[in-house]
Amino acid sequence: MLQLSCQKRLKYGYVKQKYIVCNREGCPKDVWLNTLDPNKNDREVRSSNFRVCGCKARVVFDMVAHTSKYTLTTFDVKHNHELDRVEYKHLTKAERKLTYNEQLFIIKAANANIGVVRAHNLYTGLKGSPSLRQEFTKDFSFDYFVEDAELCGLFWADEVAKCNYKEFGDIVSFDATYKTNKYKMVFVPFTAIDNHRRSVTVGSGLLKKETTKAYGWLLRAFKKAFVRPPNIVVTDQDGAMRLAVAAEFPESKHRLCMWHIMQKIPAKIVSRIYDDTDFKDKFGKIVWNMFIGPEEFEDRWNKLMEEFNLVNHKWLSKMYRLRSSWIPAFFVDSPLCGLMRTTSRSESENSFFSYFTSSGSTLVKFMLCYESAMERQRHTQEKLDHQSFDSFPALLTPLPIEEHAAKVYTRSLFIRVQKEIVAGSWLCSITCMSSDEGCTVCIIDEEKIKPVGLPEVIDKESTSENVEEEINLHQKVTGHYKVLYNKGDGSVSCCCQLFVRSGILCRHIFCVFKNFKVSCIPDQYILRRWTKDLIPPDLRNKKNRYGEKNEAIEKLAMEASIILDSCVHMLRNNEPKLSVFVNKMKAIKSDLEAELPIVPTRTVSDFVQEFMGVKKPDKVKVKNPTGVRPKGREKQKRIKSGREISMKKSMRKSNKKKNGCGVCGSTDHNRRTCPQRNDVDVLYPAVVVPGGSDHVDGGLRDGASAVVVPSSSDHVDGGLRDGASGSV
Numbered sequence: 001m002l003q004l005s006c007q008k009r010l011k012y013g014y015v016k017q018k019y020i021v022c023n024r025e026g027c028p029k030d031v032w033l034n035t036l037d038p039n040k041n042d043r044e045v046r047s048s049n050f051r052v053c054g055c056k057a058r059v060v061f062d063m064v065a066h067t068s069k070y071t072l073t074t075f076d077v078k079h080n081h082e083l084d085r086v087e088y089k090h091l092t093k094a095e096r097k098l099t100y101n102e103q104l105f106i107i108k109a110a111n112a113n114i115g116v117v118r119a120h121n122l123y124t125g126l127k128g129s130p131s132l133r134q135e136f137t138k139d140f141s142f143d144y145f146v147e148d149a150e151l152c153g154l155f156w157a158d159e160v161a162k163c164n165y166k167e168f169g170d171i172v173s174f175d176a177t178y179k180t181n182k183y184k185m186v187f188v189p190f191t192a193i194d195n196h197r198r199s200v201t202v203g204s205g206l207l208k209k210e211t212t213k214a215y216g217w218l219l220r221a222f223k224k225a226f227v228r229p230p231n232i233v234v235t236d237q238d239g240a241m242r243l244a245v246a247a248e249f250p251e252s253k254h255r256l257c258m259w260h261i262m263q264k265i266p267a268k269i270v271s272r273i274y275d276d277t278d279f280k281d282k283f284g285k286i287v288w289n290m291f292i293g294p295e296e297f298e299d300r301w302n303k304l305m306e307e308f309n310l311v312n313h314k315w316l317s318k319m320y321r322l323r324s325s326w327i328p329a330f331f332v333d334s335p336l337c338g339l340m341r342t343t344s345r346s347e348s349e350n351s352f353f354s355y356f357t358s359s360g361s362t363l364v365k366f367m368l369c370y371e372s373a374m375e376r377q378r379h380t381q382e383k384l385d386h387q388s389f390d391s392f393p394a395l396l397t398p399l400p401i402e403e404h405a406a407k408v409y410t411r412s413l414f415i416r417v418q419k420e421i422v423a424g425s426w427l428c429s430i431t432c433m434s435s436d437e438g439c440t441v442c443i444i445d446e447e448k449i450k451p452v453g454l455p456e457v458i459d460k461e462s463t464s465e466n467v468e469e470e471i472n473l474h475q476k477v478t479g480h481y482k483v484l485y486n487k488g489d490g491s492v493s494c495c496c497q498l499f500v501r502s503g504i505l506c507r508h509i510f511c512v513f514k515n516f517k518v519s520c521i522p523d524q525y526i527l528r529r530w531t532k533d534l535i536p537p538d539l540r541n542k543k544n545r546y547g548e549k550n551e552a553i554e555k556l557a558m559e560a561s562i563i564l565d566s567c568v569h570m571l572r573n574n575e576p577k578l579s580v581f582v583n584k585m586k587a588i589k590s591d592l593e594a595e596l597p598i599v600p601t602r603t604v605s606d607f608v609q610e611f612m613g614v615k616k617p618d619k620v621k622v623k624n625p626t627g628v629r630p631k632g633r634e635k636q637k638r639i640k641s642g643r644e645i646s647m648k649k650s651m652r653k654s655n656k657k658k659n660g661c662g663v664c665g666s667t668d669h670n671r672r673t674c675p676q677r678n679d680v681d682v683l684y685p686a687v688v689v690p691g692g693s694d695h696v697d698g699g700l701r702d703g704a705s706a707v708v709v710p711s712s713s714d715h716v717d718g719g720l721r722d723g724a725s726g727s728v
Contacts, residue, residue, distance in 0.1 A: 016063050018070070022055040024081060028394065049391035049411065052665075055080050087537030088386045101565045133498040141225035145217050150623050152361075153214055154185075155221035158205040160378060160539055165202040166224050167534045168192040169338055172202065173234040175346035176210060179359040180414045182624045186210060187357075188218060191349050195530050196384045196412040199345045199352075201377065202226075204370065206363075208625045215244035223248065230330075234340050236260050253334055259342040262287070262321065268315040273313065279308055290328045290501065297329040338501030352377070363624075371540050376538050387411055388532050400519040401510070408521065413530045417504050424510030438488065442515075444481040444508040481508045490522040503527045 007018040028050040060074035089095055098106075099682075102123055109119035138161065145153035157165075165172075169192055176186040190203040203222055207214045223229055229249040235241045245254045265283070266274055273279050286300045301320065305311045324330045325497045331337035356373040357366055388410045395402050396418060405417045423446075432443035485492045492513075498506035505525055528534070571578040609615055660673040673679070 007135070014063070014068075018061045019058060020060075021058040022079060024051055024053050024055045024079075025053040025058070027054050028052055038193070041225065049387065049393055051391045053081050053392055082389070084390070085537065088382075088389070091383060091386045091390075099562070100569050101562065141221075143221040143224065144622070145214075145221075146622055149621070150208070151363075151625050152208040153217055153221075154206040155203065155218055155225070156205075157225050160374075160535070161202050162226065163535055163539060164192065164194065164200050168194050168200060168529055169202060169226065169228075169230050170336055170529070171232040171234070172230040173340055173346045175236060175343045175350065176238075177350035177353070180353065180357045181361050181363060182359065183205070183208075183363070185363075185625060187350075187353065189346070189349050189353065190222065191345050193339055193345070194381060195410050195532070195534055196388075198348055198381065198384070198412075200381065201349065201374065210238070210240055212240045212243045212247075215240050216248055218242055219248035232334060232337065232340070234343055234346075238345055253331070254325060255331065255339075256322065257343040258287070258326055258328075259344060261326055264315075269310075273308055273310070275306065279304075287327060290332065290689055291496070292329050293332065294324075294327075294329050295324070299326060332497060332500070335500060336503055339503075353626075364725065381535065382537065382540055384410070384412070385533070385535070385537065393418070397425055399425065399514060401513060401521060404520045408532070409530055410532055413504065416502075419497075420505065420507040421510050424507035426515060428507055428511035430511065430515055436484075438486060440485045440487065440512075441511050442483045442485065444483055444511055446479045446508065448479060483508050483512050485509075485512050485516070487516070490524070492522070492525070503530060551599050553664075554688065 008016045010016050038583070055081045056076055058074060058076050059072070061070040062073045063070050084092065102120070105123045106116055109122065110116070114122070139159040141155075141157045141162070143155045144151065172190050172192050174188055174190045176188050178184070179188055180187040184204040185208055188205040188207060189201050190205075191199050192202050194200040203225065207218060229252045232253045232255055233245050233249060234255045234257065235245065235259060242254065242256075245252070264286075265280075269279070282304055286297065286304060289297070292300070301323075302311075305313070305316065310316055320719045321328075328337070332534050353373055356369045356376075359371075361369060391411075393411060393414055395406065398399045399421065402418060402421050405421070405697070406414050409417055427448075428444050428446045430442050431445045482495045483492065485495075487525055492505075492509050494506050494508045496506050496508060498504065499509075505521065551675045567581060568578075571581055605616065634674065645724050659670075661674050663674040664676050666674075
């Protein structure tokens with residue numbers, strides 16, 4: 001894309017010279033930050049992305065003397081970056097501007113109390129016309145399960161989902177969610193992690209029952225669509241899921257959600273041990289530790305159980321027997337085991353889908369809402385792909401390996417790799433180096449700043465005026481790590497095992513690379529799943545997903561609507577020309593009615609079929625599911641009569657605590673109407689305060705009343721102190 005850079009003018013305003021340059025011309029501005037300033041030492045430089053990259057492509061025109069003509073003096077077409085792709089054209093700054101029709105729709109929606117985001121989403125949904133997508137969809141997997149002529153299960157995955165699973169299907173999580181349709185079928189989305197570390201749906205299912213048989217069928221349909229099973233499957237502790245995964249995915253590692261297990265510990269362990277001792281901290285350090293092996297974990301577990309006398313605890317013994325399914329120590333050898341240890345991503349996806357679905361949706365409507373959710377998810381993925389392609393991140397070190405990482409990884413992954421490169425440059429150092437069987441053995445010391453907090457009690461007498469000099473809020477801890485590096489084949493390994501857990505190299509390895517002046521990350525340590533351009537941009541396009549016929553009709557219909565709205569907008573203040581335009585449109589409509597055949601009268605059923613995108617079958621072979629009662633739903637309560645509801649309300653009112661009388665404590669009257677009030681007035685000393693309108697020269701009119709105010713300071717147990725008096 002080109003932009004007008006600058007131009008020089010003569011004294012009389014004529015343009016003497018004009019530059020037209022690339023929109024990525026120039027260099028990013030440096031950010032200066034004084035770290036020694038005590039008032040601003042806590043500021044951090046924001047990690048920004050830069051589009052400018054110093055591109056020199058330009059065109060220069062110079063004015064010919066004494067004429068109004070220009071001559072081309074400079075024409076440089078060489079760019080130092082990849083040009084914008086056609087697939088990402090709609091994401092450019094020029095294309096993202098709102099048209100007049102979109103702005104008008106948003107303003108009208110605001111008058112109906114619809115926010116800007118919802119209004120824009122609604123307008124986007126109204127752009128395209130409904131169509132029979134199943135006639136054009138390619139490579140779409142669909143399977144269903146029927147019992148007694150009733151639908152019991154559905155599974156589907158389109159071409160984009162299959163492409164996502166091909167690239168990111170090494171670890172998958174799935175969990176059931178409820179209240180997505182009127183038949184109470186549970187919705188089971190399969191969730192993976194894409195190259196931007198975002199959740200991505202690779203397949204979905206609907207089940208009538210949450211049994212081992214139903215989950216087994218769902219996993220078989222999943223394997224039929226994707227051929228290979230995932231390496232690791234993460235679920236909750238549902239027994240039906242566990243048995244189905246063991247039967248259908250025997251070669252996959254089944255991992256239970258650690259979060260659900262840890263949430264049960266306070267209820268399973270007595271409060272005397274859990275709250276009043278350090279059991280919670282010690283247990284967490286053993287369970288969540290990813291740097292120990294199975295044998296060391298078992299030894300620490302047994303010692304902890306003996307220390308708190310929990311060897312025979314029933315629930316802990318059960319969890320210990322299942323230790324290979326949820327303890328990180330048993331997954332240290334599994335690639336990318338650190339990406340997903342809980343079902344939190346599945347829970348997040350369930351919340352995401354609830355924004356588009358409702359409990360009263362039919363299955364057809366649910367599928368259309370599901371498609372809208374997928375469009376939103378894939379649009380976000382497309383924007384992140386475009387950001388990684390269109391901009392360049394700010395570099396924090398002069399090392400060439402950091403620049404190489406920025407070119408290879410997506411933006412989200414590069415931020416993590418950049419942190420490791422910076423830490424390897426400033427916090428790590430090689431203290432010892434030796435050779436062993438052709439490999440260089442490096443011992444790395446890493447300085448870690450560990451917060452220790454303030455002491456509970458500070459002795460004011462022993463401390464000086466500056467407390468910060470006496471109390472160290474941070475403590476430096478040095479860790480030792482062993483790195484093996486083979487210069488011949490470029491292989492490298494570290495004892496921290498970060499590459500095995502997350503798929504990126506650690507800071508200790510980058511420290512060794514810096515010492516040996518390695519300028520590029522070796523190819524064997526660049527996982528394909530973290531690189532750019534894995535999902536083809538044109539695959540997300542509806543034209544390729546649903547067919548050219550459908551896309552062409554939608555595009556022409558939308559273009560005709562835009563042209564009509566634009567003409568009305570231009571003529572809205574010119575009544576004569578607007579009248580002529582309306583007459584022309586009427587003439588065009590009359591000509592079309594004469595040329596085209598008469599459309600027969602359409603029924604409501606025809607409109608429903610057109611808008612829903614499905615045809616009504618001649619004979620119903622599969623009936624809607626009935627009698628569904630999922631596990632996670634509360635049992636339906638019986639319908640109560642109005643008399644029973646009113647009786648319960650009256651009982652609640654009768655049981656409600658009522659205000660009592662301030663004199664005798666009874667609830668059937670108040671202090672003003674209490675029959676014992678006169679007796680109290682006699683016992684308590686009082687002061688008469690005359691009414692303002694009945695007060696004459698310090699006295700009272702005939703028949704005027706007075707307010708009696710008891711003097712609480714002079715009464716003891718209903719009587720008067722010695723010498724106290726009351727006045728009337």
